[in-house]
Amino acid sequence: MIELLKELIKIQSDTKEGANKALRYCANWLTEKGENVTVHDNKGYLMLTAVKGQGTETIIWNGHVDVVPGHEEQFVPFEQQGRLYGRGSADMKAGVAAMMQAFVKLNSAKLTRNVQLHIVTDEEIGGRNTSKWLVEQGFHGDFVICGEPTGLKVGLQSKGILRMDMTFKGQPAHGSRPWEGINAIESAMTFHQAITNLPFRKESTEYYDQPSVNLPIIKAGDRYNVVPEICEMSYDIRFMPGQDKEEIVRQLVDLAKNLDIDMEYKASGSTPALTTTKENPYIQSLQKAILTITDEKAILFGQHGAADTRYYAAVTGGEGAIEFGPSGEDWHGNAEYVLISSVHAYKNILLAHAQSTE
Ligand SMILES: [Zn+2]
Structure with a gap:
Protein backbone atom coordinates (compact mmCIF):
# COMPACT_ATOMS: atom_id res chain seq x y z
CA MET A 1 0.00 0.00 0.00
CA ILE A 2 2.86 2.36 0.77
CA GLU A 3 4.16 1.78 -2.78
CA LEU A 4 0.80 2.90 -4.14
CA LEU A 5 0.92 5.95 -1.88
CA LYS A 6 4.42 6.81 -3.09
CA GLU A 7 3.30 6.57 -6.72
CA LEU A 8 0.42 8.93 -5.96
CA ILE A 9 2.70 11.46 -4.25
CA LYS A 10 5.00 11.47 -7.29
CA ILE A 11 2.18 12.72 -9.49
CA GLN A 12 2.33 16.48 -9.14
CA SER A 13 -1.39 17.02 -8.63
CA ASP A 14 -1.40 20.67 -7.61
CA THR A 15 -3.03 21.68 -10.91
CA LYS A 16 -6.22 20.57 -12.62
CA GLU A 17 -4.22 18.56 -15.18
CA GLY A 18 -2.03 17.03 -12.47
CA ALA A 19 -5.02 16.06 -10.35
CA ASN A 20 -6.69 14.49 -13.39
CA LYS A 21 -3.51 12.53 -14.05
CA ALA A 22 -3.56 11.21 -10.47
CA LEU A 23 -7.23 10.36 -10.88
CA ARG A 24 -6.55 8.37 -14.05
CA TYR A 25 -3.76 6.55 -12.22
CA CYS A 26 -6.24 5.53 -9.50
CA ALA A 27 -8.82 4.45 -12.10
CA ASN A 28 -6.27 2.28 -13.93
CA TRP A 29 -4.96 0.78 -10.71
CA LEU A 30 -8.46 -0.20 -9.59
CA THR A 31 -9.40 -1.53 -13.03
CA GLU A 32 -6.28 -3.69 -13.12
CA LYS A 33 -7.37 -5.15 -9.80
CA GLY A 34 -10.67 -6.13 -11.43
CA GLU A 35 -12.84 -3.33 -10.11
CA ASN A 36 -15.63 -1.76 -12.09
CA VAL A 37 -14.80 1.93 -12.17
CA THR A 38 -16.72 4.83 -13.68
CA VAL A 39 -14.79 8.00 -14.48
CA HIS A 40 -16.95 11.12 -14.59
CA ASP A 41 -16.06 14.47 -16.13
CA ASN A 42 -17.57 17.76 -15.00
CA LYS A 43 -16.13 20.85 -16.68
CA GLY A 44 -12.87 19.00 -17.23
CA TYR A 45 -12.57 17.92 -13.59
CA LEU A 46 -12.36 14.15 -13.43
CA MET A 47 -13.61 11.96 -10.60
CA LEU A 48 -14.33 8.29 -10.18
CA THR A 49 -16.95 6.16 -8.52
CA ALA A 50 -16.99 2.43 -7.83
CA VAL A 51 -19.51 0.41 -5.89
CA LYS A 52 -19.58 -2.97 -4.22
CA GLY A 53 -22.12 -4.83 -2.14
CA GLN A 54 -25.91 -4.81 -2.03
CA GLY A 55 -28.89 -3.80 0.03
CA THR A 56 -30.54 -0.52 0.85
CA GLU A 57 -27.78 0.97 2.98
CA THR A 58 -24.86 2.91 1.53
CA ILE A 59 -21.52 3.83 3.04
CA ILE A 60 -19.29 6.18 1.03
CA TRP A 61 -15.53 6.58 1.22
CA ASN A 62 -14.48 9.90 -0.24
CA GLY A 63 -10.93 10.97 -0.98
CA HIS A 64 -9.28 13.73 -2.98
CA VAL A 65 -6.07 13.40 -4.98
CA ASP A 66 -5.55 17.13 -5.61
CA VAL A 67 -3.00 18.80 -3.36
CA VAL A 68 -2.01 22.35 -2.52
CA PRO A 69 1.10 23.58 -4.38
CA GLY A 70 4.41 22.28 -3.08
CA HIS A 71 8.11 22.61 -3.78
CA GLU A 72 9.50 20.36 -6.51
CA GLU A 73 11.30 18.14 -3.96
CA GLN A 74 8.07 17.49 -2.06
CA PHE A 75 6.87 15.38 -4.97
CA VAL A 76 9.69 12.94 -4.30
CA PRO A 77 8.45 10.89 -1.36
CA PHE A 78 10.87 9.49 1.22
CA GLU A 79 10.59 7.45 4.40
CA GLN A 80 12.18 8.35 7.71
CA GLN A 81 11.49 6.89 11.16
CA GLY A 82 8.16 5.40 10.22
CA ARG A 83 7.01 8.54 8.48
CA LEU A 84 6.42 9.06 4.78
CA TYR A 85 7.20 12.61 3.71
CA GLY A 86 5.81 14.36 0.63
CA ARG A 87 3.18 16.77 -0.57
CA GLY A 88 -0.23 15.18 -0.15
CA SER A 89 1.10 12.32 1.98
CA ALA A 90 -1.29 13.25 4.78
CA ASP A 91 -3.74 15.48 2.89
CA MET A 92 -4.87 13.13 1.59
CA LYS A 93 -3.26 10.61 -0.67
CA ALA A 94 -2.72 8.31 2.33
CA GLY A 95 -6.46 8.27 2.88
CA VAL A 96 -7.01 7.61 -0.83
CA ALA A 97 -4.43 4.81 -1.03
CA ALA A 98 -5.91 3.12 2.06
CA MET A 99 -9.44 3.44 0.67
CA MET A 100 -8.36 1.93 -2.65
CA GLN A 101 -6.61 -0.98 -0.93
CA ALA A 102 -9.56 -1.55 1.40
CA PHE A 103 -11.99 -1.36 -1.52
CA VAL A 104 -10.29 -4.14 -3.49
CA LYS A 105 -10.26 -6.30 -0.34
CA LEU A 106 -14.02 -5.99 0.17
CA ASN A 107 -15.85 -9.20 -0.58
CA SER A 108 -18.84 -7.95 -2.53
CA ALA A 109 -20.90 -11.11 -2.01
CA LYS A 110 -20.57 -10.95 1.75
CA LEU A 111 -21.39 -7.27 2.19
CA THR A 112 -24.76 -6.46 3.72
CA ARG A 113 -24.62 -2.88 2.43
CA ASN A 114 -23.25 -0.94 -0.49
CA VAL A 115 -19.83 0.63 -0.27
CA GLN A 116 -19.13 3.41 -2.75
CA LEU A 117 -15.66 4.73 -3.39
CA HIS A 118 -15.49 8.34 -4.57
CA ILE A 119 -12.15 9.82 -5.62
CA VAL A 120 -12.26 13.50 -6.54
CA THR A 121 -9.92 16.20 -7.81
CA ASP A 122 -10.92 19.66 -6.55
CA GLU A 123 -11.27 19.54 -2.75
CA GLU A 124 -8.49 22.03 -2.15
CA ILE A 125 -10.25 24.63 -4.27
CA GLY A 126 -13.69 24.07 -2.76
CA GLY A 127 -14.98 20.74 -4.06
CA ARG A 128 -17.78 22.27 -6.10
CA ASN A 129 -16.87 20.59 -9.38
CA THR A 130 -16.50 17.05 -8.11
CA SER A 131 -17.84 16.05 -4.67
CA LYS A 132 -20.71 18.54 -4.84
CA TRP A 133 -21.45 17.48 -8.40
CA LEU A 134 -21.45 13.78 -7.47
CA VAL A 135 -23.96 14.44 -4.70
CA GLU A 136 -26.14 16.32 -7.19
CA GLN A 137 -26.01 13.29 -9.51
CA GLY A 138 -27.39 11.14 -6.69
CA PHE A 139 -24.15 9.72 -5.32
CA HIS A 140 -24.87 10.11 -1.64
CA GLY A 141 -25.45 7.70 1.19
CA ASP A 142 -26.32 6.97 4.78
CA PHE A 143 -22.81 7.49 6.06
CA VAL A 144 -19.85 9.20 4.44
CA ILE A 145 -16.22 9.09 5.51
CA CYS A 146 -13.94 11.76 4.04
CA GLY A 147 -10.41 10.52 4.60
CA GLU A 148 -8.84 13.83 5.65
CA PRO A 149 -5.96 13.44 8.14
CA THR A 150 -7.50 13.34 11.62
CA GLY A 151 -4.97 11.18 13.47
CA LEU A 152 -7.49 8.30 13.49
CA LYS A 153 -9.83 10.49 15.53
CA VAL A 154 -13.40 10.83 14.43
CA GLY A 155 -14.30 14.35 13.28
CA LEU A 156 -18.03 13.89 13.53
CA GLN A 157 -19.11 17.53 13.59
CA SER A 158 -18.13 20.76 11.98
CA LYS A 159 -19.11 24.34 12.66
CA PRO A 272 -24.96 24.65 7.81
CA ALA A 273 -23.10 22.90 10.62
CA LEU A 274 -22.40 19.16 10.45
CA THR A 275 -24.32 17.64 13.30
CA THR A 276 -23.61 13.91 13.54
CA THR A 277 -23.82 12.73 17.14
CA LYS A 278 -22.18 9.83 18.93
CA GLU A 279 -25.57 8.07 18.98
CA ASN A 280 -25.43 7.65 15.20
CA PRO A 281 -25.25 3.86 14.61
CA TYR A 282 -22.38 4.19 12.12
CA ILE A 283 -20.39 6.19 14.67
CA GLN A 284 -21.06 3.44 17.20
CA SER A 285 -19.82 0.72 14.85
CA LEU A 286 -16.85 2.88 13.79
CA GLN A 287 -15.82 3.29 17.43
CA LYS A 288 -15.91 -0.49 17.81
CA ALA A 289 -13.81 -0.98 14.68
CA ILE A 290 -11.22 1.54 15.93
CA LEU A 291 -11.01 -0.18 19.31
CA THR A 292 -10.64 -3.61 17.67
CA ILE A 293 -7.90 -2.55 15.27
CA THR A 294 -5.88 -0.08 17.36
CA ASP A 295 -6.64 -1.35 20.86
CA GLU A 296 -7.37 2.24 21.77
CA LYS A 297 -10.62 3.97 22.51
CA ALA A 298 -11.86 6.17 19.67
CA ILE A 299 -11.67 9.90 20.21
CA LEU A 300 -14.56 11.97 18.87
CA PHE A 301 -14.10 15.65 18.13
CA GLY A 302 -15.55 18.61 16.27
CA GLN A 303 -13.76 20.13 13.27
CA HIS A 304 -13.53 23.89 12.97
CA GLY A 305 -13.57 24.10 9.18
CA ALA A 306 -15.60 22.07 6.70
CA ALA A 307 -14.36 19.69 4.00
CA ASP A 308 -16.27 17.89 1.22
CA THR A 309 -18.36 16.42 4.03
CA ARG A 310 -20.65 19.44 3.77
CA TYR A 311 -21.91 18.49 0.31
CA TYR A 312 -22.92 15.00 1.40
CA ALA A 313 -24.46 16.32 4.61
CA ALA A 314 -26.50 18.84 2.65
CA VAL A 315 -28.90 16.10 1.54
CA THR A 316 -29.19 14.45 4.94
CA GLY A 317 -29.93 17.46 7.12
CA GLY A 318 -26.36 17.81 8.38
CA GLU A 319 -26.10 14.25 9.66
CA GLY A 320 -23.83 11.35 8.71
CA ALA A 321 -20.79 12.83 6.93
CA ILE A 322 -17.58 12.76 8.93
CA GLU A 323 -13.85 13.33 8.56
CA PHE A 324 -11.75 10.40 9.55
CA GLY A 325 -8.26 9.62 8.31
CA PRO A 326 -4.68 8.66 9.16
CA SER A 327 -2.14 10.55 11.30
CA GLY A 328 0.18 13.15 9.87
CA GLU A 329 1.53 16.64 10.35
CA ASP A 330 2.14 19.85 8.49
CA TRP A 331 -0.25 19.39 5.57
CA HIS A 332 -0.14 22.51 3.43
CA GLY A 333 3.35 23.06 4.96
CA ASN A 334 6.87 22.15 3.86
CA ALA A 335 7.39 19.08 6.03
CA GLU A 336 4.15 17.24 5.35
CA TYR A 337 4.23 13.58 6.34
CA VAL A 338 1.97 10.70 7.23
CA LEU A 339 2.64 8.09 9.88
CA ILE A 340 2.93 4.84 7.93
CA SER A 341 1.54 2.63 10.70
CA SER A 342 -1.58 4.79 10.84
CA VAL A 343 -2.25 4.22 7.13
CA HIS A 344 -2.30 0.45 7.65
CA ALA A 345 -4.51 0.80 10.72
CA TYR A 346 -6.80 3.13 8.81
CA LYS A 347 -7.28 0.63 5.98
CA ASN A 348 -8.11 -2.12 8.46
CA ILE A 349 -10.58 0.09 10.32
CA LEU A 350 -12.36 0.98 7.07
CA LEU A 351 -12.67 -2.71 6.22
CA ALA A 352 -13.85 -3.73 9.69
CA HIS A 353 -16.40 -0.93 9.70
CA ALA A 354 -17.80 -1.62 6.23
CA GLN A 355 -18.03 -5.35 6.87
CA SER A 356 -19.50 -5.09 10.36
CA THR A 357 -22.89 -6.72 10.56
CA GLU A 358 -24.47 -4.21 12.91
ZN1 LIG B 1 -7.72 17.49 2.32
Whole structure:
Protein backbone atom coordinates (compact mmCIF):
# COMPACT_ATOMS: atom_id res chain seq x y z
CA MET A 1 0.00 0.00 0.00
CA ILE A 2 2.86 2.36 0.77
CA GLU A 3 4.16 1.78 -2.78
CA LEU A 4 0.80 2.90 -4.14
CA LEU A 5 0.92 5.95 -1.88
CA LYS A 6 4.42 6.81 -3.09
CA GLU A 7 3.30 6.57 -6.72
CA LEU A 8 0.42 8.93 -5.96
CA ILE A 9 2.70 11.46 -4.25
CA LYS A 10 5.00 11.47 -7.29
CA ILE A 11 2.18 12.72 -9.49
CA GLN A 12 2.33 16.48 -9.14
CA SER A 13 -1.39 17.02 -8.63
CA ASP A 14 -1.40 20.67 -7.61
CA THR A 15 -3.03 21.68 -10.91
CA LYS A 16 -6.22 20.57 -12.62
CA GLU A 17 -4.22 18.56 -15.18
CA GLY A 18 -2.03 17.03 -12.47
CA ALA A 19 -5.02 16.06 -10.35
CA ASN A 20 -6.69 14.49 -13.39
CA LYS A 21 -3.51 12.53 -14.05
CA ALA A 22 -3.56 11.21 -10.47
CA LEU A 23 -7.23 10.36 -10.88
CA ARG A 24 -6.55 8.37 -14.05
CA TYR A 25 -3.76 6.55 -12.22
CA CYS A 26 -6.24 5.53 -9.50
CA ALA A 27 -8.82 4.45 -12.10
CA ASN A 28 -6.27 2.28 -13.93
CA TRP A 29 -4.96 0.78 -10.71
CA LEU A 30 -8.46 -0.20 -9.59
CA THR A 31 -9.40 -1.53 -13.03
CA GLU A 32 -6.28 -3.69 -13.12
CA LYS A 33 -7.37 -5.15 -9.80
CA GLY A 34 -10.67 -6.13 -11.43
CA GLU A 35 -12.84 -3.33 -10.11
CA ASN A 36 -15.63 -1.76 -12.09
CA VAL A 37 -14.80 1.93 -12.17
CA THR A 38 -16.72 4.83 -13.68
CA VAL A 39 -14.79 8.00 -14.48
CA HIS A 40 -16.95 11.12 -14.59
CA ASP A 41 -16.06 14.47 -16.13
CA ASN A 42 -17.57 17.76 -15.00
CA LYS A 43 -16.13 20.85 -16.68
CA GLY A 44 -12.87 19.00 -17.23
CA TYR A 45 -12.57 17.92 -13.59
CA LEU A 46 -12.36 14.15 -13.43
CA MET A 47 -13.61 11.96 -10.60
CA LEU A 48 -14.33 8.29 -10.18
CA THR A 49 -16.95 6.16 -8.52
CA ALA A 50 -16.99 2.43 -7.83
CA VAL A 51 -19.51 0.41 -5.89
CA LYS A 52 -19.58 -2.97 -4.22
CA GLY A 53 -22.12 -4.83 -2.14
CA GLN A 54 -25.91 -4.81 -2.03
CA GLY A 55 -28.89 -3.80 0.03
CA THR A 56 -30.54 -0.52 0.85
CA GLU A 57 -27.78 0.97 2.98
CA THR A 58 -24.86 2.91 1.53
CA ILE A 59 -21.52 3.83 3.04
CA ILE A 60 -19.29 6.18 1.03
CA TRP A 61 -15.53 6.58 1.22
CA ASN A 62 -14.48 9.90 -0.24
CA GLY A 63 -10.93 10.97 -0.98
CA HIS A 64 -9.28 13.73 -2.98
CA VAL A 65 -6.07 13.40 -4.98
CA ASP A 66 -5.55 17.13 -5.61
CA VAL A 67 -3.00 18.80 -3.36
CA VAL A 68 -2.01 22.35 -2.52
CA PRO A 69 1.10 23.58 -4.38
CA GLY A 70 4.41 22.28 -3.08
CA HIS A 71 8.11 22.61 -3.78
CA GLU A 72 9.50 20.36 -6.51
CA GLU A 73 11.30 18.14 -3.96
CA GLN A 74 8.07 17.49 -2.06
CA PHE A 75 6.87 15.38 -4.97
CA VAL A 76 9.69 12.94 -4.30
CA PRO A 77 8.45 10.89 -1.36
CA PHE A 78 10.87 9.49 1.22
CA GLU A 79 10.59 7.45 4.40
CA GLN A 80 12.18 8.35 7.71
CA GLN A 81 11.49 6.89 11.16
CA GLY A 82 8.16 5.40 10.22
CA ARG A 83 7.01 8.54 8.48
CA LEU A 84 6.42 9.06 4.78
CA TYR A 85 7.20 12.61 3.71
CA GLY A 86 5.81 14.36 0.63
CA ARG A 87 3.18 16.77 -0.57
CA GLY A 88 -0.23 15.18 -0.15
CA SER A 89 1.10 12.32 1.98
CA ALA A 90 -1.29 13.25 4.78
CA ASP A 91 -3.74 15.48 2.89
CA MET A 92 -4.87 13.13 1.59
CA LYS A 93 -3.26 10.61 -0.67
CA ALA A 94 -2.72 8.31 2.33
CA GLY A 95 -6.46 8.27 2.88
CA VAL A 96 -7.01 7.61 -0.83
CA ALA A 97 -4.43 4.81 -1.03
CA ALA A 98 -5.91 3.12 2.06
CA MET A 99 -9.44 3.44 0.67
CA MET A 100 -8.36 1.93 -2.65
CA GLN A 101 -6.61 -0.98 -0.93
CA ALA A 102 -9.56 -1.55 1.40
CA PHE A 103 -11.99 -1.36 -1.52
CA VAL A 104 -10.29 -4.14 -3.49
CA LYS A 105 -10.26 -6.30 -0.34
CA LEU A 106 -14.02 -5.99 0.17
CA ASN A 107 -15.85 -9.20 -0.58
CA SER A 108 -18.84 -7.95 -2.53
CA ALA A 109 -20.90 -11.11 -2.01
CA LYS A 110 -20.57 -10.95 1.75
CA LEU A 111 -21.39 -7.27 2.19
CA THR A 112 -24.76 -6.46 3.72
CA ARG A 113 -24.62 -2.88 2.43
CA ASN A 114 -23.25 -0.94 -0.49
CA VAL A 115 -19.83 0.63 -0.27
CA GLN A 116 -19.13 3.41 -2.75
CA LEU A 117 -15.66 4.73 -3.39
CA HIS A 118 -15.49 8.34 -4.57
CA ILE A 119 -12.15 9.82 -5.62
CA VAL A 120 -12.26 13.50 -6.54
CA THR A 121 -9.92 16.20 -7.81
CA ASP A 122 -10.92 19.66 -6.55
CA GLU A 123 -11.27 19.54 -2.75
CA GLU A 124 -8.49 22.03 -2.15
CA ILE A 125 -10.25 24.63 -4.27
CA GLY A 126 -13.69 24.07 -2.76
CA GLY A 127 -14.98 20.74 -4.06
CA ARG A 128 -17.78 22.27 -6.10
CA ASN A 129 -16.87 20.59 -9.38
CA THR A 130 -16.50 17.05 -8.11
CA SER A 131 -17.84 16.05 -4.67
CA LYS A 132 -20.71 18.54 -4.84
CA TRP A 133 -21.45 17.48 -8.40
CA LEU A 134 -21.45 13.78 -7.47
CA VAL A 135 -23.96 14.44 -4.70
CA GLU A 136 -26.14 16.32 -7.19
CA GLN A 137 -26.01 13.29 -9.51
CA GLY A 138 -27.39 11.14 -6.69
CA PHE A 139 -24.15 9.72 -5.32
CA HIS A 140 -24.87 10.11 -1.64
CA GLY A 141 -25.45 7.70 1.19
CA ASP A 142 -26.32 6.97 4.78
CA PHE A 143 -22.81 7.49 6.06
CA VAL A 144 -19.85 9.20 4.44
CA ILE A 145 -16.22 9.09 5.51
CA CYS A 146 -13.94 11.76 4.04
CA GLY A 147 -10.41 10.52 4.60
CA GLU A 148 -8.84 13.83 5.65
CA PRO A 149 -5.96 13.44 8.14
CA THR A 150 -7.50 13.34 11.62
CA GLY A 151 -4.97 11.18 13.47
CA LEU A 152 -7.49 8.30 13.49
CA LYS A 153 -9.83 10.49 15.53
CA VAL A 154 -13.40 10.83 14.43
CA GLY A 155 -14.30 14.35 13.28
CA LEU A 156 -18.03 13.89 13.53
CA GLN A 157 -19.11 17.53 13.59
CA SER A 158 -18.13 20.76 11.98
CA LYS A 159 -19.11 24.34 12.66
CA GLY A 160 -21.49 26.15 10.35
CA ILE A 161 -20.58 29.41 8.63
CA LEU A 162 -22.49 32.68 8.70
CA ARG A 163 -21.12 35.60 6.71
CA MET A 164 -22.51 39.06 7.31
CA ASP A 165 -21.80 42.47 5.82
CA MET A 166 -22.70 45.36 8.12
CA THR A 167 -22.95 49.01 7.24
CA PHE A 168 -22.70 51.43 10.16
CA LYS A 169 -24.05 54.88 9.53
CA GLY A 170 -22.89 57.98 11.34
CA GLN A 171 -23.25 61.63 10.71
CA PRO A 172 -20.43 63.56 9.04
CA ALA A 173 -18.99 66.67 10.66
CA HIS A 174 -15.80 68.71 10.50
CA GLY A 175 -12.88 66.95 12.13
CA SER A 176 -12.31 69.88 14.44
CA ARG A 177 -15.84 69.54 15.88
CA PRO A 178 -16.38 65.79 16.19
CA TRP A 179 -19.06 66.29 18.86
CA GLU A 180 -21.33 67.65 16.16
CA GLY A 181 -21.32 64.37 14.26
CA ILE A 182 -21.52 60.63 14.83
CA ASN A 183 -18.35 58.72 14.01
CA ALA A 184 -19.34 55.56 12.11
CA ILE A 185 -15.99 53.91 12.83
CA GLU A 186 -16.46 54.41 16.57
CA SER A 187 -20.00 53.01 16.34
CA ALA A 188 -18.62 49.95 14.60
CA MET A 189 -15.92 49.53 17.25
CA THR A 190 -18.43 49.78 20.07
CA PHE A 191 -20.61 47.22 18.32
CA HIS A 192 -17.71 44.87 17.71
CA GLN A 193 -16.57 44.92 21.32
CA ALA A 194 -20.07 44.29 22.62
CA ILE A 195 -20.46 41.09 20.58
CA THR A 196 -18.35 39.25 23.19
CA ASN A 197 -21.20 39.57 25.67
CA LEU A 198 -23.97 38.22 23.46
CA PRO A 199 -25.56 34.95 24.60
CA PHE A 200 -24.63 33.03 21.43
CA ARG A 201 -20.98 33.95 21.94
CA LYS A 202 -20.85 32.40 25.41
CA GLU A 203 -22.35 29.03 24.55
CA SER A 204 -20.36 25.81 24.40
CA THR A 205 -21.11 22.19 23.46
CA GLU A 206 -19.65 18.76 24.12
CA TYR A 207 -17.18 19.23 21.24
CA TYR A 208 -16.65 22.99 21.14
CA ASP A 209 -15.60 25.60 23.70
CA GLN A 210 -17.20 28.39 21.74
CA PRO A 211 -18.32 29.61 18.35
CA SER A 212 -15.89 31.95 16.61
CA VAL A 213 -16.32 35.47 15.32
CA ASN A 214 -13.73 36.78 12.90
CA LEU A 215 -13.69 40.37 11.67
CA PRO A 216 -11.75 40.10 8.41
CA ILE A 217 -12.80 43.24 6.50
CA ILE A 218 -13.27 46.91 7.41
CA LYS A 219 -13.77 49.75 4.98
CA ALA A 220 -14.10 53.28 6.31
CA GLY A 221 -12.77 56.81 6.34
CA ASP A 222 -10.58 58.57 3.82
CA ARG A 223 -9.45 61.88 5.29
CA TYR A 224 -8.22 63.38 8.54
CA ASN A 225 -10.55 66.31 8.86
CA VAL A 226 -13.91 64.59 8.47
CA VAL A 227 -15.93 62.57 10.97
CA PRO A 228 -16.60 59.42 8.91
CA GLU A 229 -20.20 58.84 7.90
CA ILE A 230 -19.98 55.18 6.84
CA CYS A 231 -18.13 52.17 8.17
CA GLU A 232 -18.53 48.79 6.53
CA MET A 233 -17.53 45.65 8.43
CA SER A 234 -17.79 42.04 7.39
CA TYR A 235 -17.96 39.08 9.74
CA ASP A 236 -17.19 35.42 9.32
CA ILE A 237 -18.98 33.66 12.14
CA ARG A 238 -18.52 29.93 12.75
CA PHE A 239 -21.44 28.66 14.78
CA MET A 240 -21.66 25.34 16.59
CA PRO A 241 -24.02 22.46 15.84
CA GLY A 242 -27.22 23.20 17.74
CA GLN A 243 -26.90 26.97 17.37
CA ASP A 244 -29.51 28.67 15.21
CA LYS A 245 -28.05 31.13 12.74
CA GLU A 246 -31.29 33.14 12.55
CA GLU A 247 -31.06 33.59 16.30
CA ILE A 248 -27.46 34.81 15.98
CA VAL A 249 -28.55 37.38 13.38
CA ARG A 250 -31.35 38.47 15.72
CA GLN A 251 -28.92 38.95 18.60
CA LEU A 252 -26.61 41.05 16.42
CA VAL A 253 -29.47 43.23 15.16
CA ASP A 254 -30.82 43.70 18.68
CA LEU A 255 -27.35 44.61 19.90
CA ALA A 256 -27.14 47.50 17.44
CA LYS A 257 -30.61 48.63 18.45
CA ASN A 258 -29.80 48.48 22.17
CA LEU A 259 -26.62 50.48 21.63
CA ASP A 260 -28.59 53.00 19.56
CA ILE A 261 -26.30 52.36 16.61
CA ASP A 262 -27.57 52.81 13.07
CA MET A 263 -26.65 49.54 11.40
CA GLU A 264 -27.88 47.79 8.29
CA TYR A 265 -26.83 44.29 7.41
CA LYS A 266 -26.89 41.77 4.67
CA ALA A 267 -26.30 38.07 5.29
CA SER A 268 -24.01 37.15 2.43
CA GLY A 269 -24.03 33.40 2.62
CA SER A 270 -24.06 30.57 5.06
CA THR A 271 -23.16 26.92 5.37
CA PRO A 272 -24.96 24.65 7.81
CA ALA A 273 -23.10 22.90 10.62
CA LEU A 274 -22.40 19.16 10.45
CA THR A 275 -24.32 17.64 13.30
CA THR A 276 -23.61 13.91 13.54
CA THR A 277 -23.82 12.73 17.14
CA LYS A 278 -22.18 9.83 18.93
CA GLU A 279 -25.57 8.07 18.98
CA ASN A 280 -25.43 7.65 15.20
CA PRO A 281 -25.25 3.86 14.61
CA TYR A 282 -22.38 4.19 12.12
CA ILE A 283 -20.39 6.19 14.67
CA GLN A 284 -21.06 3.44 17.20
CA SER A 285 -19.82 0.72 14.85
CA LEU A 286 -16.85 2.88 13.79
CA GLN A 287 -15.82 3.29 17.43
CA LYS A 288 -15.91 -0.49 17.81
CA ALA A 289 -13.81 -0.98 14.68
CA ILE A 290 -11.22 1.54 15.93
CA LEU A 291 -11.01 -0.18 19.31
CA THR A 292 -10.64 -3.61 17.67
CA ILE A 293 -7.90 -2.55 15.27
CA THR A 294 -5.88 -0.08 17.36
CA ASP A 295 -6.64 -1.35 20.86
CA GLU A 296 -7.37 2.24 21.77
CA LYS A 297 -10.62 3.97 22.51
CA ALA A 298 -11.86 6.17 19.67
CA ILE A 299 -11.67 9.90 20.21
CA LEU A 300 -14.56 11.97 18.87
CA PHE A 301 -14.10 15.65 18.13
CA GLY A 302 -15.55 18.61 16.27
CA GLN A 303 -13.76 20.13 13.27
CA HIS A 304 -13.53 23.89 12.97
CA GLY A 305 -13.57 24.10 9.18
CA ALA A 306 -15.60 22.07 6.70
CA ALA A 307 -14.36 19.69 4.00
CA ASP A 308 -16.27 17.89 1.22
CA THR A 309 -18.36 16.42 4.03
CA ARG A 310 -20.65 19.44 3.77
CA TYR A 311 -21.91 18.49 0.31
CA TYR A 312 -22.92 15.00 1.40
CA ALA A 313 -24.46 16.32 4.61
CA ALA A 314 -26.50 18.84 2.65
CA VAL A 315 -28.90 16.10 1.54
CA THR A 316 -29.19 14.45 4.94
CA GLY A 317 -29.93 17.46 7.12
CA GLY A 318 -26.36 17.81 8.38
CA GLU A 319 -26.10 14.25 9.66
CA GLY A 320 -23.83 11.35 8.71
CA ALA A 321 -20.79 12.83 6.93
CA ILE A 322 -17.58 12.76 8.93
CA GLU A 323 -13.85 13.33 8.56
CA PHE A 324 -11.75 10.40 9.55
CA GLY A 325 -8.26 9.62 8.31
CA PRO A 326 -4.68 8.66 9.16
CA SER A 327 -2.14 10.55 11.30
CA GLY A 328 0.18 13.15 9.87
CA GLU A 329 1.53 16.64 10.35
CA ASP A 330 2.14 19.85 8.49
CA TRP A 331 -0.25 19.39 5.57
CA HIS A 332 -0.14 22.51 3.43
CA GLY A 333 3.35 23.06 4.96
CA ASN A 334 6.87 22.15 3.86
CA ALA A 335 7.39 19.08 6.03
CA GLU A 336 4.15 17.24 5.35
CA TYR A 337 4.23 13.58 6.34
CA VAL A 338 1.97 10.70 7.23
CA LEU A 339 2.64 8.09 9.88
CA ILE A 340 2.93 4.84 7.93
CA SER A 341 1.54 2.63 10.70
CA SER A 342 -1.58 4.79 10.84
CA VAL A 343 -2.25 4.22 7.13
CA HIS A 344 -2.30 0.45 7.65
CA ALA A 345 -4.51 0.80 10.72
CA TYR A 346 -6.80 3.13 8.81
CA LYS A 347 -7.28 0.63 5.98
CA ASN A 348 -8.11 -2.12 8.46
CA ILE A 349 -10.58 0.09 10.32
CA LEU A 350 -12.36 0.98 7.07
CA LEU A 351 -12.67 -2.71 6.22
CA ALA A 352 -13.85 -3.73 9.69
CA HIS A 353 -16.40 -0.93 9.70
CA ALA A 354 -17.80 -1.62 6.23
CA GLN A 355 -18.03 -5.35 6.87
CA SER A 356 -19.50 -5.09 10.36
CA THR A 357 -22.89 -6.72 10.56
CA GLU A 358 -24.47 -4.21 12.91
ZN1 LIG B 1 -7.72 17.49 2.32
